[in-house]
Amino acid sequence: MKAIEVKGVTKRYKDVLALDSVSFSFEFGKIYGLLGRNGAGKSTLINIIANRVFADKGEVFIDEIPAGENMAVHDKIFCMSETDLYDRDLKAAEHFKWTNRFYKDFDLDKALILSKKYGLDINKRFRALSKGYQSIFKLIIALSLPVPYIIFDEPVLGLDANHRELFYSLLLNEFESGERTFIIATHLIEEVSNIVEDVVLIDNGKIILKDSVENLLEKGYSVSGAASEVESYCAGRNVIGCDELGGLKIAYIMDEKAAPPKESNLEISALNLQKLFVKMTEKGALK
Amino acid sequence: MNVSSSTEKPIFIQIAEQLEDKIFTGVFPEETQIPSMNEISAQLTVNPHTVLKGMNILTDEQIIYKKRGLGMFVSSGAVEKIRRKRQSRFYKQYVAALIEEAKKLKMTKEDIVLLIERGYRNESD
Numbered sequence: 001m002k003a004i005e006v007k008g009v010t011k012r013y014k015d016v017l018a019l020d021s022v023s024f025s026f027e028f029g030k031i032y033g034l035l036g037r038n039g040a041g042k043s044t045l046i047n048i049i050a051n052r053v054f055a056d057k058g059e060v061f062i063d064e065i066p067a068g069e070n071m072a073v074h075d076k077i078f079c080m081s082e083t084d085l086y087d088r089d090l091k092a093a094e095h096f097k098w099t100n101r102f103y104k105d106f107d108l109d110k111a112l113i114l115s116k117k118y119g120l121d122i123n124k125r126f127r128a129l130s131k132g133y134q135s136i137f138k139l140i141i142a143l144s145l146p147v148p149y150i151i152f153d154e155p156v157l158g159l160d161a162n163h164r165e166l167f168y169s170l171l172l173n174e175f176e177s178g179e180r181t182f183i184i185a186t187h188l189i190e191e192v193s194n195i196v197e198d199v200v201l202i203d204n205g206k207i208i209l210k211d212s213v214e215n216l217l218e219k220g221y222s223v224s225g226a227a228s229e230v231e232s233y234c235a236g237r238n239v240i241g242c243d244e245l246g247g248l249k250i251a252y253i254m255d256e257k258a259a260p261p262k263e264s265n266l267e268i269s270a271l272n273l274q275k276l277f278v279k280m281t282e283k284g285a286l287k
Numbered sequence: 288m289n290v291s292s293s294t295e296k297p298i299f300i301q302i303a304e305q306l307e308d309k310i311f312t313g314v315f316p317e318e319t320q321i322p323s324m325n326e327i328s329a330q331l332t333v334n335p336h337t338v339l340k341g342m343n344i345l346t347d348e349q350i351i352y353k354k355r356g357l358g359m360f361v362s363s364g365a366v367e368k369i370r371r372k373r374q375s376r377f378y379k380q381y382v383a384a385l386i387e388e389a390k391k392l393k394m395t396k397e398d399i400v401l402l403i404e405r406g407y408r409n410e411s412d
Contacts, residue, residue: 030336031334165332168332169329169330169332172325172328172329172332172333172334172335173325173329175328175334175335190292193292194290194292194298194331194332194333194334194337195332195333195334196334197334197336197337214297214299214337217292217297218297269295270294270295272292273292
């Protein structure tokens with residue numbers, strides 16, 4: 001099977017259970033959103049997949065190859081981290097040269113073409129690049145590696161709107177269907193909601209949801225109106241959260257959409273991905 | 288083109304409707320090429336699979352077709368096809384909705400007829 005398979009992965013840091021026997025898979029050829037609150041376990045999961053941290057229990061397979069301590073997966077996966085691991089005094093062009101040494105399939109021509117296209121001055125030292133261009137630089141390295149799986153950990157943190165737009169359009173331009181898998185871990189849910197096809201939601205070290213964005217948007221909705229009417233509508237449905245505004249009650253529901261009774265004044269509205277996730281992970285925060 | 292994720296309508300339907308509208312208004316004339324999946328995807332920052340799904344609706348309705356190795360083209364007769372489709376939807380989309388709202392506002396049939404006549408008079412002014 002062409003996929004990243006995570007099987008029963010557990011990771012504990014002292015008294016914090018960061019990942020609790022997590023099993024799921026990222027299929028090949030899709031753009032995934034890996035979402036979760038701060039401290040949910042996103043980065044731990046990414047670091048285990050990218051073989052930067054060891055799992056206490058469980059294993060990760062990439063295209064059926066065990067990923068732990070295995071050089072064979074080096075050609076399969078690349079992780080663009082939020083933290084900068086690049087020597088700040090080297091010029092972008094020199095970084096390209098070194099990457100070319102370490103990854104035999106690094107496409108230097110492509111890196112140069114992309115740099116030109118996106119206005120990255122490769123003769124500038126890493127430290128002299130703006131925060132936006134540092135990210136564009138890291139993205140260009142990631143995209144110039146012909147690996148099937150690329151993980152982006154908070155790729156647009158600190159970028160202004162123009163650079164974020166540039167980032168997403170570059171990403172989509174490079175996503176040729178069926179040839180690559182992108183996994184984007186981010187807090188900016190609304191921004192990626194049209195870009196990602198499937199989402200994996202992690203909360204308190206557990207995967208609490210894995211579904212297509214389309215399904216989620218179809219099933220997630222809110223119903224608002226007089227509290228008593230809303231409550232009787234909600235009976236028997238999967239309610240993920242509620243808000244109250246005086247006599248008005250808003251219930252957030254994840255279920256097959258059903259029209260309210262004809263006589264009622266209930267209003268049904270769509271729920272965006274962000275609201276859906278905030279509601280789904282709110283309970284976890286109370287524990 | 289422009290998509291919004293805050294409406295009830297799925298993104299792929301929004302894309303299909305907007306492409307259809309561009310064809311209907313002649314922005315993309317019959318027998319000319321429309322933008323590719325990748326172009327639309329990058330322009331709207333929308334997943335290419337979603338764009339494809341939208342385009343497939345128009346392909347199924349034979350409003351656009353694929354020219355092997357070249358891309359997607361507007362079918363001849365597409366505009367007429369869209370016009371017929373929209374005419375058949377007119378009652379449900381506009382008339383039924385109009386009557387429903389009118390009833391809520393306690394407006395009579397005569398009120399509505401007068402308004403429609405006024406609308407046509409204004410247009411001819």
